Amino acid sequence: MVHVPTISLNQGNAIPQLGYGVFKVDPKEAERAVGMAFEAGYRSIDTAMIYRNEEGVGAAIKASGIERDELFITTKLWNDDQGYDSTLTAFDASLKRLGLEYVDLYLIHWPKPSLDKYLDTWRAFEKLKQDGRVRAIGVSNFKIPHLERLLDATAIVPAVNQIELHPSLPQNELHDFHETHGIVTEAWSPLAQGELDAPVIVALAEKHGRTPAQVVLRWHMQRGIVAIPKSITPSRIAENIDLFDFALDDDDMQQMRELDTGRRIGPDPDNF
Template identity: 65%
Template sequence: MTSIPNVTLNNGIEMPQLGFGVFQVPDDETTAAVATALEAGYRSIDTAAIYGNERGVGRAIAESGIARDELFVTTKLWNEDQGHDATLAAFDASLDKLGLDYVDLYLIHWPAPARDRYLDTWRAFEKILGEGRVRAIGVSNFQVAHLERLMENTGVTPAVNQVELHPGLQQEELRAFHERHGIATEAWSPLAQGAVLGDQAVADLAARYGVSPAQVVLRWHLQIGNIVIPKSVTPERVRQNLDVFGFELTDEDLRSLAALDRGLRTGPDPDTFN
């Protein structure tokens, strides 16, 4: 099995730096996709309540025969379920669909600032953490201002912030804030849904190292310290996305990729999405 490095979260829990995402994978296709990923060597699986495929993830885990403590499972709370009591009920529902006694990481999916419930939601997360039904708690799509407010008004600093991040949207200010406060940066849409794969700098590096453009971008994520969760339902690509440990980008390569930052969002703006 490919040896995937771990990132140590701020509460001492270790999380694989490279995982498998199932965004936009229909539930009836998810079991096969996750089974392929587990067979390839992935041990971290990222899902969410809104994806509608937690049951499919759970089936794949149950059928895999892999010991539970060898897996790292993340799911996320949807916006409509924010609020203290609603969060507790939603977490129970996710556990039931996954068929698990606990999850490794639970995230608030979006800050949803117009709803203004993420502080009460986080207090429910802290309760779940205290009960031992989740090993680490974090957020997704939070901006610096959201994180500052959360940390000033609650007791647990998020272990992870999962955000849109790729060479076209490098989130330098946010990553620097994370580093100062011990929050791990996790990238969703790590390939910008393919939008950065045609960039000349990426193509040149792929040709130089004899790898695919996607492998170049995933390697970039790993070398700058991001946790990354590429998604594919194509078995060859699932395996290829894991095969990124046989080459290393130079400092000059990293500088050429840093120049691709252009504020390119493929998803919603966290300040307005509710």
């Protein structure tokens, strides 16, 4: 069994630094895919209401026989459900689909500034946290101005901000802001949806006798970032967690820094 290190959250629990994401995993495939992830050693699973596969994730949890306190389960509130009362209703529905009594982390999926509801939404999140139905609360796709407004207006600092982050978009300024405020940075699309053919990444893979995906995920680990790669291929699920017996040196990390182009593959949170 692979030992995945954890990162302490500012709300008392700890998150495995490497998790398994189920974005775009077909609902009918989710139970099988998450079951394979459990077999490979993953204990952190990241889903969302809008992925339509919470029930499959819940079925895999039930079938696994793994003790609940060994797992770290994240789900997210969709944009249409933002607002105080609607958030509480949406959370009840997610929890029912997962078949759980609590989740370890609940995230606002997008700030959706045009709605102007994320402050009221966060107050509902604080209630869920205070009621013990969520172990930690956080956000996703928030930029610095969204976070500043949230920090100024509410009581609980987000535990996590899950953002698009990969070598082309290392999010250095936002990562530094997180560290200043005790927020853990979590990367979605950590492999930039499989864009791993940059000469630097290929050369480092050859140098270390690893795959390009392992080099990129190792870069995330050494930056102190949580990563949630997604695959439904058994060999890649196993490959992506096999990261903890090699390290990139300072020169390797500098070469990786030079891949920053600021290019997003997903939408800009200001406009989505």
